Amino acid sequence: MGIERIMPGLAVGGESKIVLLVLDGLGGLPWPDSGLTELEAASTPNLDALASRHTCGLIHPVSPGITPGSGPGHLALFGYDPLKYEIGRGILSALGLGLEVGPGEVAARVNFCTVEGGLVADRRAGRIPTEVNAELCALISERVEVPGLTFTLKPEKEHRAALILRGEGLSENLTDSDPERTGFPPLRVLPRDPGDERAVRSAELVNAFLDAVGETLKDRRQANMILLRGFSGHPSIPTMEERYGLRAAAIATYPMYRGLARLVGMRVLETGDAFEDQLDTLEGSWEDYDFFFLHYKKTDSAGEDGDYRRKVRCIEEVDSFMPRITALRPEVLVVTGDHSTPALLRAHSWHPCPLLLASDREMPDEVDAFSERRCARGGLGIFSAVDLMPLMLANAGRLGKYGA
Amino acid sequence: MGIERIMPGLAVGGESKIVLLVLDGLGGLPWPDSGLTELEAASTPNLDALASRHTCGLIHPVSPGITPGSGPGHLALFGYDPLKYEIGRGILSALGLGLEVGPGEVAARVNFCTVEGGLVADRRAGRIPTEVNAELCALISERVEVPGLTFTLKPEKEHRAALILRGEGLSENLTDSDPERTGFPPLRVLPRDPGDERAVRSAELVNAFLDAVGETLKDRRQANMILLRGFSGHPSIPTMEERYGLRAAAIATYPMYRGLARLVGMRVLETGDAFEDQLDTLEGSWEDYDFFFLHYKKTDSAGEDGDYRRKVRCIEEVDSFMPRITALRPEVLVVTGDHSTPALLRAHSWHPCPLLLASDREMPDEVDAFSERRCARGGLGIFSAVDLMPLMLANAGRLGKYGA
Known part of the structure; x- marks a missing residue:
C-alpha cells in the first residue's frame, strides 16, 4: 500500500x-x-x-x-x-440500480422469499415477475414505517431488490437475515460485534423494519417476506x-x-x-x-x-x-x-x-x-x-x- | 497478503x-x-x-x-x-528425519561438540562417525531424565542430530546454547523475552536437560557435550x-x-x-x-x-x-x-x-x-x-x- x-x-x-x-x-x-x-x-x-x-x-x-x-x-x-x-455487495446492488448511497447510509441486497409455517420454503419466491416485485416494493414503501429509520426499496429483476437505510448513527456491522437455505426461519439481524452499540441499535431498527414488512405481506401465499444480505456502508475512500x-x-x-x-x-x-x-x-x-x-x-x-x-x-x-x-x-x-x-x-x-x-x-x-x-x-x-x-x-x- | x-x-x-x-x-x-x-x-x-x-x-x-x-x-x-x-530450522531438521512435531512441541538442531576445560574446543566433535552419534543418542535417551520434560533425540549424519522436546506449556522462544565459535563455554539457554513466563520456565527445563546430557557424556574425551540451535515450535499454519x-x-x-x-x-x-x-x-x-x-x-x-x-x-x-x-x-x-x-x-x-x-x-x-x-x-x-x-x-x- x-x-x-x-x-x-x-x-x-x-x-x-x-x-x-x-x-x-x-x-x-x-x-x-x-x-x-x-x-x-x-x-x-x-x-x-x-x-x-x-x-x-x-x-x-x-x-x-x-x-x-x-x-x-x-x-x-x-x-x-x-x-x-472492498465494496460491499449491498452497495454494488444499489449502485447497479442507479441509487446513490451517501456516507452514513447502509445498503443491503433484498430477496423476496416465500415463508410457510414460519420457515423459508423458497428463497426466491418462485422467481416472481419483475412487475410483481415492483408492486411489492411500492406497497412496502407506502405502508412500512419504523421510527428513526427511512428507506428506499427499489426493484431489480425477478425476486431481487436493493434497500438503502437511513437513520442517525446507523451501522452496517450486521449479520444477514437470509438463512441461505430453506427449512429455516428468516434470521433475526444481529450486530456482528455485540459490544458495538451502534450496531446493536441498528439491528433493532432493521428487525423492526423486517417485522413491519412481514406484517404488510402476511396475507400473500408467495413472496410474503424479504431476506436481507450484505449490509454495507459507503466505503471510506x-x-x-x-x-x-x-x-x-x-x-x-x-x-x-x-x-x-x-x-x-x-x-x-x-x-x-x-x-x-x-x-x-x-x-x-x-x-x-x-x-x-x-x-x-x-x-x-x-x-x-x-x-x-x-x-x-x-x-x-x-x-x-x-x-x-x-x-x-x-x-x-x-x-x-x-x-x-x-x-x-x-x-x-x-x-x-x-x-x-x-x-x-x-x-x-x-x-x-x-x-x-x-x-x-x-x-x-x-x-x-x-x-x-x-x-x-x-x-x-x-x-x-x-x-x- | x-x-x-x-x-x-x-x-x-x-x-x-x-x-x-x-x-x-x-x-x-x-x-x-x-x-x-x-x-x-x-x-x-x-x-x-x-x-x-x-x-x-x-x-x-x-x-x-x-x-x-x-x-x-x-x-x-x-x-x-x-x-x-517461517518454518524454524529445528522443525525442518526434525521433519527431515521423519519425526513428527505436534502443536506445543519444540524442536531444535543438535550438534555433538567437544568441550575442554569448560570451553568448546570443536563445535563438530571431529565429525564423529554417524554410528557413534547413534550410540550417544541412544545413551542420552536412556539415561537422561528431567522432571516435566520428555524428549526424542534422533541421529542425523556425523555430529548432527535432531531433538524434540515435549512438556506442559513449553515455549520455543529461547536462545541457542551454541556459542557459534570455539574458545567459549556452551551458553545457558535464555528466554528471548524475560517477561515471557513460559519461556523462562522452558529455559530452566532445557538447561536442566543440557546439564544431564553433560553429566552423561562427561567421561568422554570427544563428543562430550551437545549444542542446541534453532528452537522452533509447530508453526500455526x-x-x-x-x-x-x-x-x-x-x-x-x-x-x-x-x-x-x-x-x-x-x-x-x-x-x-x-x-x-x-x-x-x-x-x-x-x-x-x-x-x-x-x-x-x-x-x-x-x-x-x-x-x-x-x-x-x-x-x-x-x-x-x-x-x-x-x-x-x-x-x-x-x-x-x-x-x-x-x-x-x-x-x-x-x-x-x-x-x-x-x-x-x-x-x-x-x-x-x-x-x-x-x-x-x-x-x-x-x-x-x-x-x-x-x-x-x-x-x-x-x-x-x-x-x-
Whole structure:
C-alpha cells in the first residue's frame, strides 16, 4: 500500500488529458473453430496502429488466478487496491440500480422469499415477475414505517431488490437475515460485534423494519417476506481529486459503473446509450476535465452470453470510433479491460487483460497488433492493474519525483 | 497478503484434479561445454509437447535474488507466503528425519561438540562417525531424565542430530546454547523475552536437560557435550483444506518433503523409493484426493553434486514417465521446481524456475519446448511462486469470483 500512500504528495497537476477506455470483459480465450481470441479475430486497424506506434502489456486486475467482479476490477484500474477497498455487495446492488448511497447510509441486497409455517420454503419466491416485485416494493414503501429509520426499496429483476437505510448513527456491522437455505426461519439481524452499540441499535431498527414488512405481506401465499444480505456502508475512500489532483469524469451508460465512478469522486456525465453518444459527451466536455473514464459494456455482455461473434463485432465497433478519440489528442490514452470475459467460459475469468498505452513519453515496443498474446510480449510486461494509474499520470506529466 | 486472506472465501470445491509435479532444484544454468542448461540439454519430448500445447512461465520462489531452502521453496508452491510462514530450522531438521512435531512441541538442531576445560574446543566433535552419534543418542535417551520434560533425540549424519522436546506449556522462544565459535563455554539457554513466563520456565527445563546430557557424556574425551540451535515450535499454519477446500495428498520419498506436506495438512501417502513407485501410488489413490503433490528429489541432488550429466538423465527419467500422468487426465498439471540448483553452482540458487501449466482453460502461448529460456518468454510471464496456487485453482474451476 506504500504507493497509494505517497500518491497525493507526488501529484503535480497540469493541463494534460488522460483517457481511460475500458472495454468491459475485453480479454478472451481462443475459440475452438478459429484458435483465435475475440480480440485476435476482430478487425481492429485503429487499435493495431496505436499498438504498433505505442506500448502494450497485460494487467492482472487483482492478482494471478483471481477472477474479479466489476467492482474490484474497476477500483484497480482507478488505482485503488481492491483488496484494501472492498465494496460491499449491498452497495454494488444499489449502485447497479442507479441509487446513490451517501456516507452514513447502509445498503443491503433484498430477496423476496416465500415463508410457510414460519420457515423459508423458497428463497426466491418462485422467481416472481419483475412487475410483481415492483408492486411489492411500492406497497412496502407506502405502508412500512419504523421510527428513526427511512428507506428506499427499489426493484431489480425477478425476486431481487436493493434497500438503502437511513437513520442517525446507523451501522452496517450486521449479520444477514437470509438463512441461505430453506427449512429455516428468516434470521433475526444481529450486530456482528455485540459490544458495538451502534450496531446493536441498528439491528433493532432493521428487525423492526423486517417485522413491519412481514406484517404488510402476511396475507400473500408467495413472496410474503424479504431476506436481507450484505449490509454495507459507503466505503471510506479518497477521491481521485484528493489522491491524484485530477478533475475526473465518467462517461458510462450502466448504473453500476456510474456508481463506482461516483464512489471515487468522479463527476458522472449525462450521456446516451450508444457508444457514439458517449463520444459526443467526451468531445463536449473535453475542456472541463483532466481524466475521462469511458466505459463500454457490450463486450462483457457478449462474453457472458458465450456469443463469440457478437463480442468480435463489439470490439470492431469500438475500433471504428477510435479516430474520434485520438483526434482529441489526449496526452495519454489507455485501452484495456477491467477483467477478461472469454466467450468460451461465458463468465468473468482470471486471465490478465490486454493493455494499450498511447503516450509520446513511453518506450515503444515491438508489438504491432492489439491482442492478448501480442500484449504478453509487450514492453510494459505483465503487471498489476493497480499500478496502471501511476503509469498514466507519469505519462501525462502529472507526477513529481519521489524523494530527492 | 490480502490474497491469502480472501482465499478461503473464494474456494468453491469441485470434482477436478490438480497435479503439482515438483522436480526439486529443476532450474539450471548453461554448462560451459554445451552452453545449454540441464533442462535444455535433456531430451524431453513429452514435456516439450505439453509446453507446446499449453502455457509456460518462470516463477520466483521467494523474490528476485533470493535463494530459498526447501522449506520456503515448497511453502511458496503451496501458496503460503514464505516470508510470513517461517518454518524454524529445528522443525525442518526434525521433519527431515521423519519425526513428527505436534502443536506445543519444540524442536531444535543438535550438534555433538567437544568441550575442554569448560570451553568448546570443536563445535563438530571431529565429525564423529554417524554410528557413534547413534550410540550417544541412544545413551542420552536412556539415561537422561528431567522432571516435566520428555524428549526424542534422533541421529542425523556425523555430529548432527535432531531433538524434540515435549512438556506442559513449553515455549520455543529461547536462545541457542551454541556459542557459534570455539574458545567459549556452551551458553545457558535464555528466554528471548524475560517477561515471557513460559519461556523462562522452558529455559530452566532445557538447561536442566543440557546439564544431564553433560553429566552423561562427561567421561568422554570427544563428543562430550551437545549444542542446541534453532528452537522452533509447530508453526500455526492453515491447512490446504481450510484454505482451498482441497483434499491434498503428498507423494514424496524424502522425509523433509513429507514433513513439509504434513505441516500444511496434506495426507502423506506411503510410496516406494523409485519415481515409478510414486506413479503407482498416484494412480492407486487417484479417486481419493483433489490435489497431488508429486516430489522428485534426484534433480536437486545431482545439481548439488555438480553432476550436470546426471541431472540431465534425471530430467529425462521424469520425462519418460509423463504419459502415465497425462493419461490420468488431470484438469490441471503443473511441472516446475521449488528452486534452481544449477550443476554449475553445485548449490541452490536464486534463478527463477521454469514452469509448465497444462490446462484447457489457460491461454496457450508460443513456447514450444520446456526450458528456462523458452519459459522466460512464456505467456504467464515471470511471477511469484506464491501466486501459482490461485492460478492452479482457477484453472481447475475451484475459485469463485472476488467481489461483485
